[in-house]
Amino acid sequence: MPSIAQQYPRTDFPADLECHPLLVVDYAKIKAGDQAEVDQLYKACTNLGFFYLKNHGVEDLTEPMFDMGKATFDLPLDELMPFEQGDSGRSAGYKAVGSTNVDARGNLDQVEFINVAKDDALAYPEVRQCTYPRSVVERMATVTDFIRTSNDVLQTLMNVLEPRIGLPAGTLAALHKEGDLSGSESRVILKGPPSEASQQAAGVDEDGNPAAAIGSHTDFGSFSMLHGRGCGGLQVLPPGTTKWQNIRPLPGHAVCNVGDTLKVYSGGIFNSNIHRVVPPPPPQNRYERWSLVYFLRPGFDHPLKPLSDQSEIIRKHAENDPAMRALPQGETAGSWFQRRIKLQRAANRTGPETWAASRGTEHAPAVA
Numbered sequence: 001m002p003s004i005a006q007q008y009p010r011t012d013f014p015a016d017l018e019c020h021p022l023l024v025v026d027y028a029k030i031k032a033g034d035q036a037e038v039d040q041l042y043k044a045c046t047n048l049g050f051f052y053l054k055n056h057g058v059e060d061l062t063e064p065m066f067d068m069g070k071a072t073f074d075l076p077l078d079e080l081m082p083f084e085q086g087d088s089g090r091s092a093g094y095k096a097v098g099s100t101n102v103d104a105r106g107n108l109d110q111v112e113f114i115n116v117a118k119d120d121a122l123a124y125p126e127v128r129q130c131t132y133p134r135s136v137v138e139r140m141a142t143v144t145d146f147i148r149t150s151n152d153v154l155q156t157l158m159n160v161l162e163p164r165i166g167l168p169a170g171t172l173a174a175l176h177k178e179g180d181l182s183g184s185e186s187r188v189i190l191k192g193p194p195s196e197a198s199q200q201a202a203g204v205d206e207d208g209n210p211a212a213a214i215g216s217h218t219d220f221g222s223f224s225m226l227h228g229r230g231c232g233g234l235q236v237l238p239p240g241t242t243k244w245q246n247i248r249p250l251p252g253h254a255v256c257n258v259g260d261t262l263k264v265y266s267g268g269i270f271n272s273n274i275h276r277v278v279p280p281p282p283p284q285n286r287y288e289r290w291s292l293v294y295f296l297r298p299g300f301d302h303p304l305k306p307l308s309d310q311s312e313i314i315r316k317h318a319e320n321d322p323a324m325r326a327l328p329q330g331e332t333a334g335s336w337f338q339r340r341i342k343l344q345r346a347a348n349r350t351g352p353e354t355w356a357a358s359r360g361t362e363h364a365p366a367v368a
C-alpha cells in the first residue's frame with residue numbers, strides 16, 4: 001500500500017470547498033451526433049469557455065503519461081537541461097522550475113513541464129521540432145497514443161461547432177491539419193511539495209498573497225484538455241468578476257477550455273478565459289501536484305484573424321467586438337504563440353513591459 005503522499009489519483013480534494021460549477025459535455029453523445037449535447041458545448045464555449053468532458057476515451061491513457069512525467073522529472077537536471085525549451089519561443093521540450101515569469105513583478109513559476117510536440121510524436125523517429133530525454137523516447141508509443149487520441153477528441157469538438165458559427169464544414173480542420181508544423185503538444189506538469197525555500201523563492205503577488213505556481217493566462221491555442229489526477233489548484237476568473245474561483249477535480253472528467261486562437265477565429269463568439277494555478281487546498285497542499293494537458297493549436301503559418309470571409313455570423317460579431325478590433329494586424333498562429341512563450345521566459349525579461357507584451361487576449365475589453 002503506497003503512503004498517502006504517493007496516492008494518485010488523489011481522493012482528498014475537500015468536499016465542502018466552494019467551487020465554480022462547470023457545464024458537463026458528454027463526448028459519447030457528441031460523437032453520436034446528439035444536437036442537444038452540441039447545444040451544451042456551444043453554450044459552454046460562448047460563456048465561461050471551460051467545461052467538463054466525460055466519456056472522452058482518454059481515461060486509460062493518462063496514468064502512463066504521468067509515469068513518463070515521473071521518469072523524466074526523476075532524471076538529474078544536468079541530463080534534462082540539454083532538452084530545455086530555451087529562450088527563443090519554442091515550447092516543446094523540458095521546462096525547468098522558475099524559468100518563466102508568472103506576473104508583471106517578475107515572480108517565478110513553481111512547476112516543471114515536459115512538453116512533447118505532436119509533430120515529433122507522430123513523425124517519430126523523424127525530428128520535426130526537437131529531441132527529448134530518454135524517459136520520453138523510451139515511452140514514445142505511450143505519448144503518441146495519448147496525443148493522437150486527445151487530438152481526435154478536440155478536433156471533433158471543433159468540427160461540430162462549425163455550423164453554429166456559420167463556417168463551412170472543414171474550415172477549422174484545415175487550420176489544424178496533421179502534417180502542418182504547429183504548437184500542438186502534450187504537457188505533464190509537476191509542482192513539488194512546498195518547502196520553506198520554495199515558498200520564499202515564489203515571492204508575493206500585487207495583493208501580498210503568495211505568487212501563483214502558474215500565472216494568470218489564457219491558453220495560446222484553440223482547445224485544451226486537462227487531466228488533474230484528483231489534484232486541485234486550478235482557478236478561473238469568470239468574466240466580469242474579480243474573485244478567483246476553484247475548479248473541482250472530478251474523477252473521469254477532463255477539464256476542457258477554449259484558447260485564444262479559437263476565440264480569434266470565431267470573431268470573439270467563443271471565450272478564452274483567464275485561469276491560473278495556485279497551491280492546491282489543504283490537505284492536498286502537502287503533496288506533489290500533478291496535471292496533464294493536451295493543447296490543440298493551429299498550424300504556425302496560418303494567419304490569425306477572425307474568419308469573417310467564411311462566415312457572416314463571425315463577421316458581424318467581430319465587427320462589434322472591441323477585443324477583435326484591437327487585435328494586432330499581420331500575426332500568424334506561429335508568431336502569436338512564439339511571442340507569448342518567448343516573453344514569459346524569465347531570461348527575456350527587461351521589466352513589467354515584457355510581461356505586458358507576452359499577453360494574448362487576457363486584457364481584452366468585454367464585448368460592448
Ligand SMILES: O=C(O)CCC(=O)C(=O)O
Pocket residue numbers: 187189214219226228233234275276277291292293
Ligand atoms: O495544471 C493545470 O491545472 C493547468 C495548467 C495550465 O493552465 C497550462 O499549462 O496552460
Ligand SMILES: [Fe+2]
Pocket residue numbers: 217218219275
Ligand atoms: Fe492554461
